[in-house]
Amino acid sequence: xxxxDNISELAxxxxxxxxxxxxxxxxxxAKVVSRKGDASSYQYKYADLSAYLEVCRDxxxxxxxxxxxxxxxxxxxxxxxxxxxxxxxxxxxFSPFTLAAEAASGSLPTAQALGSAVTxxxxxxxxxxxxxxxxxxxxxxxxxxxxTITPKESLPAxxxxxxxxxxxxxxxxxxxxxxxxxxxxxxxxxxxxEGKPADxxxxxxxxxxxxxxxxxKAIQEAASLEELSVIGEALRDKTEPVKQSLxxxxxxxxxxxxxxxx
Numbered sequence: 001x002x003x004x005d006n007i008s009e010l011a012x013x014x015x016x017x018x019x020x021x022x023x024x025x026x027x028x029x030a031k032v033v034s035r036k037g038d039a040s041s042y043q044y045k046y047a048d049l050s051a052y053l054e055v056c057r058d059x060x061x062x063x064x065x066x067x068x069x070x071x072x073x074x075x076x077x078x079x080x081x082x083x084x085x086x087x088x089x090x091x092x093x094f095s096p097f098t099l100a101a102e103a104a105s106g107s108l109p110t111a112q113a114l115g116s117a118v119t120x121x122x123x124x125x126x127x128x129x130x131x132x133x134x135x136x137x138x139x140x141x142x143x144x145x146x147x148t149i150t151p152k153e154s155l156p157a158x159x160x161x162x163x164x165x166x167x168x169x170x171x172x173x174x175x176x177x178x179x180x181x182x183x184x185x186x187x188x189x190x191x192x193x194e195g196k197p198a199d200x201x202x203x204x205x206x207x208x209x210x211x212x213x214x215x216x217k218a219i220q221e222a223a224s225l226e227e228l229s230v231i232g233e234a235l236r237d238k239t240e241p242v243k244q245s246l247x248x249x250x251x252x253x254x255x256x257x258x259x260x261x262x
Contacts, residue, residue, distance in 0.1 A: 002093045010086035013063040014130075016223075019256055020059035022183050023133045024051040025168075047133075049123040056130055062221070064088070067129070069122050076100055076109050080121040082129040097125035160189035160245045161212050182248030185220055187212055189245050211238070212245045219249050225257050 004010075024047035060066060064087035072079045079098040085091045101109035101117035109117070127133070157164040158180035166186030170177040180186035215231065222228040232250065235243055 001095050004090045004092075007086075007090045007092060009088040010065070010084070010090040010092065013065050013086055014084070017056070017059040017063045017065055018131055019259070020062070020220075021055055021130070021132060023047075024055050024127075025184070027051055049119050049126075052123055052126055052132060056126075056132065060130075067126070069125065071118055071122075072096075073101075073114055073118070078114060078117040078121050080118065080125045082125045084129055092129075094125065094129045097121045097128070158187060158189050159191055160241070161187040161209060161216065163187075163213075180245075182252050185216065186249065187216055187245040188248030208239065208242050212242060215242075215246055216249060219246065219253050222253060222257065225254070228254055228257060 026045035026047045028048050029043055029045050065084065067082055067084045070081045070083070072081075077098055078101055079096045081096045082094045083091060084094070099117060099121055101113045155164055155167045155169070156178060158167055158178075161180060163180070163186070166181045166184035168179055168181045168184070170179050170190065170192075177190060177192035180189045182188045215235070218231055219228065222231060228250070235246060235250070
């Protein structure tokens with residue numbers, strides 16, 4: 001690893017950005033087929049590169065951070081170097097992440113194999129540089145297995161805030177349905193599911209939807225408990241559906257800010 005002479009501003013900004021990171025969602029499924037037969041085959045979920053980028057882009061930009069990744073390929077090897085930069089001019093260049101691209105015996109890797117290896121290396125190099133959670137999703141690659149990727153299932157938009165970005169499926173043991181997940185920046189609304197009456201769905205007026213959208217952004221950008229307290233005071237006079245839509249996100253942001261206090 002190499003760095004600029006001083007990284008105090010970069011370190012401060014990275015700490016603030018990391019406090020805003022959530023776990024990258026495991027939104028892809030890989031089916032691993034073993035050469036030993038179906039009995040040794042299995043499936044697992046993992047977070048792809050776009051999931052990591054979705055988590056880190058806004059917090060990094062908010063705190064004046066950016067990154068570039070240099071890719072080198074040669075002799076069947078792929079190497080990715082991540083450079084983290086701050087608006088102060090300070091920087092850290094992390095050690096290269098190098099791996100071999102899969103290839104048939106005695107031949108060079110195909111373009112597809114190289115592309116997959118580059119994506120893999122970018123993901124793990126970025127996760128290591130930023131301190132993000134990384135899943136060991138290719139742990140069986142050396143055991144002679146192949147994987148088939150299943151795209152993420154399309155999910156509906158939240159009827160309360162209108163966004164589909166943070167929507168996840170509710171657990172069957174809790175009635176199923178869907179949740180606009182607060183930890184992903186959602187409003188916390190739950191709807192649908194077997195055995196759930198229609199009147200349990202949070203319904204907002206057009207004006208309230210606009211307010212929830214603005215408040216969601218304000219909560220996510222709150223940099224201190226004092227700023228969050230001001231938002232909380234404003235919520236006291238709002239209707240119960242509005243409070244319900246923002247409650248989980250507010251509580252999640254509050255916990256993050258409390259852990260960040262020295």
